[in-house]
Amino acid sequence: MAATVKSSVKVFGGLLQRLTHRSSACACDMTFAVYMPPQAAAAPVPVVYWLSGLTCTDENFHQKSGFARAASQLGLCVVMPDTSPRGVQIDGADDSYDFGSGAGFYVDATQPKWRDHYQMYSYVKAELPEVVAAAYPGKLSPAASICGHSMGGHGALTLFLKNPGMYRSVSAFAPICNPTAVPWGDKAFKGYLGSVEAGAAHDATELMRQYSGPPFKILIDQGAADNFLSGEVNQLRPDTFAAVCNERGVELELRMQEGYDHSYYFISSFIADHLAFHAAALK
Amino acid sequence: MAATVKSSVKVFGGLLQRLTHRSSACACDMTFAVYMPPQAAAAPVPVVYWLSGLTCTDENFHQKSGFARAASQLGLCVVMPDTSPRGVQIDGADDSYDFGSGAGFYVDATQPKWRDHYQMYSYVKAELPEVVAAAYPGKLSPAASICGHSMGGHGALTLFLKNPGMYRSVSAFAPICNPTAVPWGDKAFKGYLGSVEAGAAHDATELMRQYSGPPFKILIDQGAADNFLSGEVNQLRPDTFAAVCNERGVELELRMQEGYDHSYYFISSFIADHLAFHAAALK
Numbered sequence: 001m002a003a004t005v006k007s008s009v010k011v012f013g014g015l016l017q018r019l020t021h022r023s024s025a026c027a028c029d030m031t032f033a034v035y036m037p038p039q040a041a042a043a044p045v046p047v048v049y050w051l052s053g054l055t056c057t058d059e060n061f062h063q064k065s066g067f068a069r070a071a072s073q074l075g076l077c078v079v080m081p082d083t084s085p086r087g088v089q090i091d092g093a094d095d096s097y098d099f100g101s102g103a104g105f106y107v108d109a110t111q112p113k114w115r116d117h118y119q120m121y122s123y124v125k126a127e128l129p130e131v132v133a134a135a136y137p138g139k140l141s142p143a144a145s146i147c148g149h150s151m152g153g154h155g156a157l158t159l160f161l162k163n164p165g166m167y168r169s170v171s172a173f174a175p176i177c178n179p180t181a182v183p184w185g186d187k188a189f190k191g192y193l194g195s196v197e198a199g200a201a202h203d204a205t206e207l208m209r210q211y212s213g214p215p216f217k218i219l220i221d222q223g224a225a226d227n228f229l230s231g232e233v234n235q236l237r238p239d240t241f242a243a244v245c246n247e248r249g250v251e252l253e254l255r256m257q258e259g260y261d262h263s264y265y266f267i268s269s270f271i272a273d274h275l276a277f278h279a280a281a282l283k
Numbered sequence: 284m285a286a287t288v289k290s291s292v293k294v295f296g297g298l299l300q301r302l303t304h305r306s307s308a309c310a311c312d313m314t315f316a317v318y319m320p321p322q323a324a325a326a327p328v329p330v331v332y333w334l335s336g337l338t339c340t341d342e343n344f345h346q347k348s349g350f351a352r353a354a355s356q357l358g359l360c361v362v363m364p365d366t367s368p369r370g371v372q373i374d375g376a377d378d379s380y381d382f383g384s385g386a387g388f389y390v391d392a393t394q395p396k397w398r399d400h401y402q403m404y405s406y407v408k409a410e411l412p413e414v415v416a417a418a419y420p421g422k423l424s425p426a427a428s429i430c431g432h433s434m435g436g437h438g439a440l441t442l443f444l445k446n447p448g449m450y451r452s453v454s455a456f457a458p459i460c461n462p463t464a465v466p467w468g469d470k471a472f473k474g475y476l477g478s479v480e481a482g483a484a485h486d487a488t489e490l491m492r493q494y495s496g497p498p499f500k501i502l503i504d505q506g507a508a509d510n511f512l513s514g515e516v517n518q519l520r521p522d523t524f525a526a527v528c529n530e531r532g533v534e535l536e537l538r539m540q541e542g543y544d545h546s547y548y549f550i551s552s553f554i555a556d557h558l559a560f561h562a563a564a565l566k
Contacts, residue, residue, distance in 0.1 A: 012551070016548060068551065265293070265351075266293070269293075
């Protein structure tokens with residue numbers, strides 16, 4: 001259903017809006033944010049989808065990343081969806097930070113308890129682009145790229161790999177690279193899909209193992225002081241992903257950023273590089 | 284009393300820390316944030332004090348303004364105090380957004396109910412610089428400038444005008460320029476100082492009327508779509524201030540920014556210009 005604008009604010013010469021619509025994929029009202037750069041007044045601009053991590057809404061990225069400076073300079077529309085369905089009545093949906101609300105994991109749930117609403121893969125892949133295009137007629141070119149952080153980095157990598165040709169480029173900050181092998185993925189895939197094995201179809205490392213298309217380049221920034229990389233449990237596994245990329249002839253630029261953590265301060269420090277990487281692919 | 288570090292995070296090659304100390308001026312524990320740019324590893328760097336507006340803590344600016352990119356490039360330390368004493372037991376201190384907690388107004392209260400704690404003028408002017416210098420020995424040059432937003436713009440302008448030579452330069456975003464003439468100032472000055480008249484000593488426009496020193500330059504950005512400028516009540520009064528600056532031969536660069544509001548999105552769009560303005564004065 002058509003989206004309605006909840007708020008508008010001018011940032012770096014462009015317009016940041018939050019919009020709400022009735023989602024058919026998720027069977028609930030969904031809110032997303034769109035940054036329209038000043039260049040859109042003159043000609044259609046390409047889109048970068050930003051997928052956020054666990055606990056985030058559509059707001060964290062535009063409040064904290066400082067992305068708008070680079071998006072404005074580069075002439076990129078940035079679309080920022082929420083990370084799960086909201087306002088649905090499912091027992092246990094609000095019990096933990098890493099499952100349910102704020103933790104949709106960018107998959108289409110198959111389990112009875114979740115499948116009526118938790119369809120974030122289809123939402124981001126198919127419904128959201130249509131809703132955005134309809135909300136901004138004539139403003140957007142068909143070219144799109146995708147980027148995300150942590151769970152959203154997992155989402156970006158898997159949406160890109162599962163849909164050849166849909167996105168021009170992909171990049172990520174501290175992505176969950178091999179979720180079938182780590183606790184976050186174990187919990188999400190068992191819960192939404194019924195088994196860890198079913199999650200292999202949404203695991204960037206597993207998808208990369210089967211990759212046989214033309215060579216391409218991925219940009220990943222990973223904080224070397226990230227608690228989720230170097231703590232008790234390595235939830236992220238960039239090294240595993242890098243090894244498989246290497247096997248498949250895919251050029252992964254994995255930048256280990258000394259001293260940086262998992263936060264938006266880390267993202268803010270390098271987001272301009274990522275948007276420039278996408279702009280080069282989109283132009 | 285010496286400050287202890289509560290948290291540290293790497294941002295744009297520098298270190299953002301939050302510190303807590305027992306404030307003698309405010310007779311309570313106070314938290315502030317410091318951004319130390321990478322250049323401080325090689326030689327002392329100058330300081331810019333950032334004063335936030337109503338309802339803010341030390342966190343809003345470093346979470347939302349994107350300031351660290353420019354501070355890192357320019358080699359500026361940025362010090363971000365809280366906007367009021369905290370954790371003190373004063374009846375009514377938490378009742379409104381524009382008085383009491385989060386609304387210290389950068390004055391030294393004289394009224395019995397508030398004077399034991401609400402000494403934000405002395406805190407920012409005298410105690411905070413000493414605490415910061417002690418926390419970062421050898422890192423800081425004596426040169427300092429000051430900048431702020433809304434109530435913090437009022438604080439920056441008045442601290443600068445009341446203390447000739449203490450700060451090299453001053454700038455502000457949407458400052459409360461003439462608080463004795465508007466509701467925010469009326470409430471703050473009656474409450475903390477006992478009368479609006481007593482507030483004249485903390486009113487940038489009144490201070491400028493008496494200014495007779497050497498010419499200098501002020502930078503102010505004001506959103507033309509700011510609700511507090513163009514709504515029912517004009518709380519900000521930049522035109523009044525501009526007229527008095529003109530009379531006194533002070534060069535005010537007042538930039539009316541078309542379409543921008545009062546938010547951190549507005550600040551983020553222009554903070555790099557302000558830090559460059561201060562860097563030029565500090566080098």
